[in-house]
Amino acid sequence: MSCQKGSTVRTRPQKYKNRSVFKNSLHDTSQKTKSINSTHISHVCQRCKEIIEWKIRYKKYKPLTQPKKCVKCEQKTVKRAYHIMCDPCGQKLGVCSKCDKSKEVIEAPPSEKEQFQLDEEMKEMLKSLPERKRRTFLRYMNKSKEEEKTDQKDDILKKLNELKVNEEEEDDDEEDDDDDFSE
Helix, strand or coil, X not given: CXXXXXXXXXXXXXXXCXXXXXXXXXXXXXXXXXXXXXXXXXXXXXXXXXXXXXXXXXXXXXXXXXCECCCCCCCCCECCCCCCCCHHHHHHXXXXXXXXXXXXXXXXXXXXXXXXXXXXXXXXXXXXXXXXXXXXXXXXXXXXHHHCCCCHXXXXXXXXXXXXXXXXXXXXXXXXXXXXHHC
């Protein structure tokens, strides 16, 4: 800004321009930096998530060394930096663990063990379907991946259950038809 009184209009472009993007792990390859970069942000609203991601990206994130006190249950259970309440209290109340506002909260992705278990269950359910239903379901999954739905997991399970119900109904119909011929 100019030092001229009352003027808020800049007449020149900015002097120093960034030629490359800032990388927080460019010169610092310590274990602490690696653990901060691999941190999963969850149980917070979208705005708080973006704030914490910015802090991580520009090396402003300071992890906790000791657990903090939760504002709801008053136990030392807050293990994440910048949060004011523990995850169980935030989930129970349905609020953001950082800003304590009742907005849409982002859940944590399943761990590797949980993901493996879900994949195994999905394979077992697919094996139980007949070929025609299985192919219908696989087409539906490919279509949903292309559209990149946010509630993909719920939609896939719903579709799979619909196909199972339809399969059971068709089996009942076939048994009824067989009974008609035997009479």
